[in-house]
Amino acid sequence: MKRENNFTEGRIFAPLITFALPVLLALLLQTAYGAADLLIVGKFGGDLSDVYQSAVSTGSQIMQTLTLVITGLSMGVTVFVGEMIGAKMSDKAGKIIGNGIFLFGVLAVILTVVMTSAAPLLAGLMKSPAEAYDETVAYIVICSAGTLFITAYNLVGSIFRGIGDSKMPLITVMIACVLNILGDLLLVAVFHMGAKGTAFATVFSQAISVALSLIIIRKRSLPFSFSLKDIRPQKIYIKSILKLGTPVALQDLLANFSFLAILAIINNIGLTESASVGVAEKLCGFIMLVPSAFMQSMSSFVAQNMGAKKPERARKALLCGIVSSLAVGVVMFYFTFFHGELLSGLFAEKPETVFGAAEYLKAYAIDCIFTSFLFCFMGYFNGCGRTTFVMLQGVICAFGIRIPISWLMSKQTPVSLFHIGLAIPASTIVQIIICVSFFFVMLRQQKRETVQ
Numbered sequence: 001m002k003r004e005n006n007f008t009e010g011r012i013f014a015p016l017i018t019f020a021l022p023v024l025l026a027l028l029l030q031t032a033y034g035a036a037d038l039l040i041v042g043k044f045g046g047d048l049s050d051v052y053q054s055a056v057s058t059g060s061q062i063m064q065t066l067t068l069v070i071t072g073l074s075m076g077v078t079v080f081v082g083e084m085i086g087a088k089m090s091d092k093a094g095k096i097i098g099n100g101i102f103l104f105g106v107l108a109v110i111l112t113v114v115m116t117s118a119a120p121l122l123a124g125l126m127k128s129p130a131e132a133y134d135e136t137v138a139y140i141v142i143c144s145a146g147t148l149f150i151t152a153y154n155l156v157g158s159i160f161r162g163i164g165d166s167k168m169p170l171i172t173v174m175i176a177c178v179l180n181i182l183g184d185l186l187l188v189a190v191f192h193m194g195a196k197g198t199a200f201a202t203v204f205s206q207a208i209s210v211a212l213s214l215i216i217i218r219k220r221s222l223p224f225s226f227s228l229k230d231i232r233p234q235k236i237y238i239k240s241i242l243k244l245g246t247p248v249a250l251q252d253l254l255a256n257f258s259f260l261a262i263l264a265i266i267n268n269i270g271l272t273e274s275a276s277v278g279v280a281e282k283l284c285g286f287i288m289l290v291p292s293a294f295m296q297s298m299s300s301f302v303a304q305n306m307g308a309k310k311p312e313r314a315r316k317a318l319l320c321g322i323v324s325s326l327a328v329g330v331v332m333f334y335f336t337f338f339h340g341e342l343l344s345g346l347f348a349e350k351p352e353t354v355f356g357a358a359e360y361l362k363a364y365a366i367d368c369i370f371t372s373f374l375f376c377f378m379g380y381f382n383g384c385g386r387t388t389f390v391m392l393q394g395v396i397c398a399f400g401i402r403i404p405i406s407w408l409m410s411k412q413t414p415v416s417l418f419h420i421g422l423a424i425p426a427s428t429i430v431q432i433i434i435c436v437s438f439f440f441v442m443l444r445q446q447k448r449e450t451v452q
Contacts, residue, residue, distance in 0.1 A: 007164060007301045008086050008308040013320045016301055020321075022166035024293035026157070029170070029177040031285035033205075034060055036181045037198035038282045039347050044189040049349065050275045054132040055195040057278025058267065059139030061260055062122050066115060066144070068252035070151050073107070074100070074158035075382055076245025079303045080237075081162030082383070086307025091225060097159055098230025099237035108151040115144030126260060127267040129274055135195040142196060146203030152210045156217070161300045163222070172213045179205035247391035248382060254391075258398035258427075262406045262420065269415060276356025276417065279347045283357070284364050287336055290328040291375035294321045298376055302383025311446050314383065321376040329372035337365035356417050363421025370428040377435040384442070393434045402427040 007015060037060065041052035077100040084093045115122075119140040128136040153176065157169035183201025187193045193200070263281075267274045298321050305314040336343065340358030348354050381390050405423035412419060 007304040007317075008310055008313070012313065012316050016297060016317055016320055017324065019164065019166050019301065020293050020297040020324075022170040023161070023296050024289055026166070026170040026173040027289050027293055027296075028286070029173045031282075031289060033173070033177040033180050033202075034064075034285060035282040035347070036177075036184050037202065038278060040181075040184040040188050041195060041198060042279075042348055044192075045194060048194065050271055050353070051129075051132045051135060052194045053278050053348070053353075054129055054267075054271060054274045055135035055139055056198055057274065057281065058123065058126050058128050058132070058263065059136050059143065059195065059199070061256075061263055061281065062126065062140055063143045063150075065253060065256045065260060066111060066147070067150055067154065068256050069111075069249045070104070070107070070154045071158070072249030072252040073242075073245040074104070074154050075248040075299065075387070076100075076241040076243070077155070078158045078162040078299060079244050079383060079385060079387075080240055081159060082164075082300050082303030083307035083385075085163055086304035093163070094226035094230050095234065096237050096241065097226060098232065099234055100155060100159070100241055101231050102233050103238055103241060104151050104155050108148045111151075112144060112147040115147060116141050119144065125264070127264045129267060129271045131271060132274075139195045139199045142199035143202055146206055149203065149206040149210050153206050153213075156210070156213055161296060162303070164300060164304065166297070166300075168213070168217070168220075171216065172209055175212055176205045176209035179208055244385060244387050247387035251387075251391035251394040255394045255398045258402045261403045262423065265406055265410045266417070266420065269410065272350075272352050273356055273415075273417065275348070275350075275353050276344075277360055279344055279353060279357040280360040280364065280417075280421075282347060283336075283343050283361060287332050287361075287364055287368060288371060288375075290332070291325050291371040294325045295375040295379035295382075297321070298379025299383040302380050303385075306384055314380065315443075318376055318380045321379070322373055325372040325376055326369070329368045332368040333365045336361050336368060340365070360417040360421045362418050363424055366422075367425040367428055370425055370432060373432050374428050374435065377432070377439065381435070381438070386438075386442070389438055393431055393438075396434075397427040397431045401430055 007019075037056050038053055041056055042049050045052040077096065080096050081093050084090060084096065119137045122140060123133055123136040126136075153172065156172055160166070160168040180201050183204055184198050187197030187201055191197065259281075263274075263277060266277045298317065301317050302314040305311070305317070340361040341354055343361065344354045344357035348357060378390050378394075381387070402423045405426055406420045409416070409419040409423065
C-alpha cells in the first residue's frame with residue numbers, strides 16, 4: 001500500500017499548487033483534445049469548413065453536457081474517497097471505488113442507448129443550421145456510441161484525485177489527446193471525413209487511453225485495498241456517492257443547458273454566428289483552465305481536511321486558491337479582451353467568423369476575473385459536501401439570469417454577440433454574492449459546533 005498526497009498536514013499553498021498543476025495540464029490537454037476537432041475541420045474542411053465547424057461545435061456541446069453529468073456524479077467518488085483518506089479509513093475507500101465502478105457501468109449502458117436514439121431530436125432542439133444538421137446528428141451518434149469509454153475515462157480521474165494523485169489523470173488525458181489529434185489529421189485531412197472523422201477519432205482515442213491506463217494502474221501500489229468482489233452494489237455506498245454526486249451532476253447539466261440555450265439562440269441567427277460562437281467556446285475552454293483546475297483541486301484538498309476535522313485549514317486553502325487564480329485571471333482578461341481576433345484566427349479562416357468570435361470572447365474576458373472567485377468557492381463547497389447548495393445557486397442563476405439576458409440581447413437590433421455574451425459574467429457576479437453569503441453562514445455554524 002502506497003501513501004498518496006496527504007493534504008491534512010504541513011504547508012497549504014505549495015501542496016495545493018503542486019496538486020493543481022497536473023490538474024491544470026490535464027485540463028489543458030483535454031481542452032486541446034476538443035479544440036483539435038474544431039481546428040482541423042476548420043483548416044482542412046475547404047468550402048464546407050463552416051458546415052463542419054458548426055456541426056462539431058453543436059455536437060461537442062451536447063457531448064460535453066453528457067460528460068459533465070458523468071464528471072459531476074464522479075465528484076461523489078472524489079469527495080467520498082477523499083474524506084475516507086483524510087479520516088484514515090482507507091479500508092472503506094476500496095469498497096467505495098468498487099461501488100462506483102458498478103454504478104457508472106450501469107449508467108454508461110443507459111446513456112449509450114438514450115444518446116444514440118435521441119441524436120436527431122437533440123440536433124433539432126439545438127437549432128442546428130439546416131446545412132450542418134446531418135453532420136451534427138452523425139457526430140452525436142458516433143460519439144455517443146463510445147459512452148462507455150467516456151465514463152471509464154472520467155471515473156479513473158475522479159478516483160485518483162480523491163486519493164491526492166493528480167498525475168495519473170494527466171497521463172490518461174495525455175494519451176487520449178495525442179491519439180485524438182493523430183486520428184483527426186488522418187480521418188479529416190487525409191480521408192476528408194469531416195465532422196464524422198473527428199467523432200471516430202474521439203471514440204478511438206478514449207478507448208485506447210482507458211485500456212492503457214488500466215494496464216498502468218495494475219502495476220501501481222495504491223493507498224487502499226481493492227478486489228473484484230468489491231464491484232457489487234451496497235446500498236450505503238451507492239447512496240452516499242449519489243448524495244454527493246447527483247447535485248453536482250445536476251448543477252453541471254443545468255448550467256451547461258443554459259450555455260446550450262445560448263448556442264441555440266445564436267444558431268437561430270445564422271451559420272456564421274454559429275461558427276463564430278463555436279470557435280469562441282473552444283477558446284473559452286483554454287481561458288477558464290486555471291479557475292477550473294483550482295475548482296477540482298480545491299474539492300480534493302478540502303474533502304481530506306474536512307474528513308480530518310480541520311475546517312480552518314480548508315478555509316486557508318480557499319484563500320490561497322482565490323489569490324492564485326485571480327492573478328492569472330487578470331492576465332487572461334487582458335489578452336482575451338484586447339487580442340481576441342488574434343486568438344480566434346488560430347481556429348478560423350474566414351474574416352467574418354474571426355470577428356464574430358472575438359466579439360463574443362470579450363464577454364468571456366470579463367468573466368475571467370469573476371470565475372477566479374466563483375470556481376474556488378464551488379470547489380470548496382463541493383469538498384465540504386455541500387453539493388446541493390452548489391447545484392441550487394447554479395440553477396437559479398442559469399435560468400434566472402443567463403438565459404433571459406442572452407435572449408433579450410438577441411432581440412436587439414443590430415444583434416451583437418458581445419451583448420449576448422454579457423449574460424455570462426452577469427450570472428457569475430450574482431453567483432459570487434450567493435456563495436459569499438453562504439460561506440459566512442457555514443462559518444458561523446462551524447464556530448457554534450466548535451464551542452459545543
